[in-house]
Amino acid sequence: MAALTCFKAYDIRGELGTELNDDIAYRIGRAYGEFIRPKTIVVGGDVRQTSESLKLALANGLRDAGTDVLDIGMSGTEEIYFATFHLGIDGGIEVTASHNPMNYNGMKLVREGARPISGDTGLRDVQRLAEANDFAQVEESKRGSYKQISVLDAYIDHLMGYIDLNNFTKPMKLVINSGNGAAGHVIDEIEKRFQQANAPVSFIKIHHQADATFPNGIPNPLLPECRKDTSDAVREHQANMGIAFDGDFDRCFLFDENAEFIEGYYIVGLLAEAFLKKEPGAKIIHDPRLTWNTIDVVTKAGGVPVMSKTGHAFIKERMREEDAVYGGEMSAHHYFRDFAYCDSGMIPWLLVAELQAVKGKTLSGLVSERMKAFPCSGEINYKVQNSHNIIGKITDLYAKDAIKRDETDGISLEFDSWRMNIRTSNTEPLLRMNIESKKDPVLVNDMLEKISFLIKAH
Numbered sequence: 001m002a003a004l005t006c007f008k009a010y011d012i013r014g015e016l017g018t019e020l021n022d023d024i025a026y027r028i029g030r031a032y033g034e035f036i037r038p039k040t041i042v043v044g045g046d047v048r049q050t051s052e053s054l055k056l057a058l059a060n061g062l063r064d065a066g067t068d069v070l071d072i073g074m075s076g077t078e079e080i081y082f083a084t085f086h087l088g089i090d091g092g093i094e095v096t097a098s099h100n101p102m103n104y105n106g107m108k109l110v111r112e113g114a115r116p117i118s119g120d121t122g123l124r125d126v127q128r129l130a131e132a133n134d135f136a137q138v139e140e141s142k143r144g145s146y147k148q149i150s151v152l153d154a155y156i157d158h159l160m161g162y163i164d165l166n167n168f169t170k171p172m173k174l175v176i177n178s179g180n181g182a183a184g185h186v187i188d189e190i191e192k193r194f195q196q197a198n199a200p201v202s203f204i205k206i207h208h209q210a211d212a213t214f215p216n217g218i219p220n221p222l223l224p225e226c227r228k229d230t231s232d233a234v235r236e237h238q239a240n241m242g243i244a245f246d247g248d249f250d251r252c253f254l255f256d257e258n259a260e261f262i263e264g265y266y267i268v269g270l271l272a273e274a275f276l277k278k279e280p281g282a283k284i285i286h287d288p289r290l291t292w293n294t295i296d297v298v299t300k301a302g303g304v305p306v307m308s309k310t311g312h313a314f315i316k317e318r319m320r321e322e323d324a325v326y327g328g329e330m331s332a333h334h335y336f337r338d339f340a341y342c343d344s345g346m347i348p349w350l351l352v353a354e355l356q357a358v359k360g361k362t363l364s365g366l367v368s369e370r371m372k373a374f375p376c377s378g379e380i381n382y383k384v385q386n387s388h389n390i391i392g393k394i395t396d397l398y399a400k401d402a403i404k405r406d407e408t409d410g411i412s413l414e415f416d417s418w419r420m421n422i423r424t425s426n427t428e429p430l431l432r433m434n435i436e437s438k439k440d441p442v443l444v445n446d447m448l449e450k451i452s453f454l455i456k457a458h
Helices: 022-036 051-064 077-087 119-132 152-160 184-196 228-237 264-278 292-300 312-322 347-359 363-373 387-401 441-456
Strands: 012-015 040-045 068-074 091-095 104-111 146-148 172-177 201-206 241-245 252-255 283-286 304-307 326-328 334-336 380-383 404-406 411-414 418-424 430-437
Touching: 022 051, 022 091, 022 104, 022 119, 040 051, 040 077, 051 068, 051 091, 051 104, 068 077, 077 091, 077 104, 077 152, 104 119, 119 312, 152 184, 152 347, 172 228, 172 347, 184 201, 201 228, 228 241, 228 252, 241 347, 252 347, 264 283, 264 292, 264 326, 264 334, 264 347, 264 363, 283 292, 283 312, 292 304, 292 363, 312 326, 312 334, 334 347, 347 363, 380 441, 387 411, 387 418, 387 430, 387 441, 418 441, 430 441
Parallel strands: 040 068, 040 091, 068 146, 172 201, 172 241, 283 304, 283 326
Antiparallel strands: 012 104, 091 104, 241 252, 326 334, 380 430, 404 411, 411 418, 418 430
16 A cells, blocks of 8 residues: 655645656545545636646546536635535535646645645545545446536625725726736636726736746745746836735735735734724634734734634634634735635735725835834745754743743744744745844844854754
């Protein structure tokens, strides 16, 4: 029984050919069907060249397990989330490698209510069955059905329900970079809704067409080298905001009117405040990497900040437990109660555009005070072999002077004027570090330099 190395902590991802191919996709579909026993499931895929064949192999496996398959075609991950909860069916699978290299693909799995299936909620069981590959022959009459459908109109209706188009009374220019990924078809439909409402918002679309060859590079705006095209277009068109997506658009990244990239951390605070205006006293979930700004904003707005371990499965579970209205991670994942507690890359930019329209402020105007109050390093990644040893050394050195220590995710240490979180990645062989301070960007840089030196010395 060969191990399937494409099964990761939260999802399935692997190198094409060796780790993931049509045969393995079939086995995953069959295993999902045998384990969950769903009556009906929805499948979709991103723009990658192998997504269609992997999706059809997956669908065959599901059908052989007696599951009826609904195929929504080329789609982003959140369209699968939406279809699963909107149609009230038993689960969904999106074939996507998101921002991984060209020679990779993968899958994100959910069950009824768009609840994630990850390491401790069924993914290991699916893996065990797929690895055993001990499936009975199936009679044709017992196979599930296959049907192509569209939920696009209903999905766009849902998205537009988060904002009021009547608030857009002044001209606004938005640069939207779909990164040649799956977002373009959704942007086109949203643009139509603005036009139908005669809202004076113009969409400047770059790298808009879905293209499996990714002629402008794999879309991952979390990497500084992937931001230039968006910021250049904001400058060129003197736009109010730039919006860039990753490949399956479950994350969006925002640029202000000066073409400056805005850390996802500050967008969390902005959206938390907006939701608390509509629902005073609500709970807001945040991750432990950077916290001071979010806690300050939420507390002042009369909400309740709740910290959760990093990662979509943990955040979604905690949001359900707490019945939180919104959850945000600094990595640009934003979660919404009304979206079945799932993350969406479309809802955040719509809300931020509306905030600019309602408040009559630029994006930099909305976040600059918060950025000054709590400057941060952004997430710094280090490729290391012995991450646990390094975390131990840094903890030994600094913990004795800390006023607060937290181990929700890695180690967080708080001091009077600065705070740090250092953790190992759940998905890659990396050490990740974040540092923030109170009104002291020089201190952030100083501490970053000192701790980086310690890490690199090992």
